[in-house]
Amino acid sequence: MNTQRINLMPRLEGPAVVPASLIKKIKSYRDVCRLALANSRVKNMTRATICERTGMRPSHASDYFSDRDLDERGHEMRDMPAKYIPAFEEAVGNTFVSQWIAMQSQLTILEAQIAEQKATA
Template identity: 35%
Template sequence: MDQLEFPLLGRLNAPSVAPEQWVRYAKTYRDVVRIAWELRRVKHSKADMARDCKFHAQHISDWLAKDDKPRRRSLPGDCITKFNNYVGNTLVSQWLARGDQLTVLEEITATKQVA
């Protein structure tokens, strides 16, 4: 019997952690936002996200547009947590942390040292 591969490591009370392969696959911030959207837990529409998260529909269209024209808006930093929660994965945050070469263990260690 073949094993089934689950696309995300599921958490019920928070967004799921995305597999490392998706973090490595995304080359740009705009790529990772689009991939996180494609991997969303529940396949809601852009209009649903605009309504539920109080985002502007036109902004969402820019964030998820396949072209990267200079006039396109990118997902703002202050919207990342709400976006992660809505799509049900932490891919955007993971990609940003990887870019800073930050690991969760380093963050925990630094927090303990300050406390």
């Protein structure tokens, strides 16, 4: 997927929301992570800055945002672990990753909210 800048739906508090029509076009977890970084609120955010804000190891972050799926030896590149998603989305200012994961399970935001309300009732 091309890592172009996308018009996001800003929120007063928290990361911006991505139109669902764009999320549907993203094919892989690695693609969504790269697209989230490319659409950061901070233009030209470096991987070093991402690591400072999220606690990621710089040597691993190179894998997380690589446009290759395999390294020079043919091994799969690392994917960004789920534990970094909240800090990563806060740092880049968008919810690409969370929305993509929710869409993979075919769970809509409204369904998630209804389930939460039923659980707390």
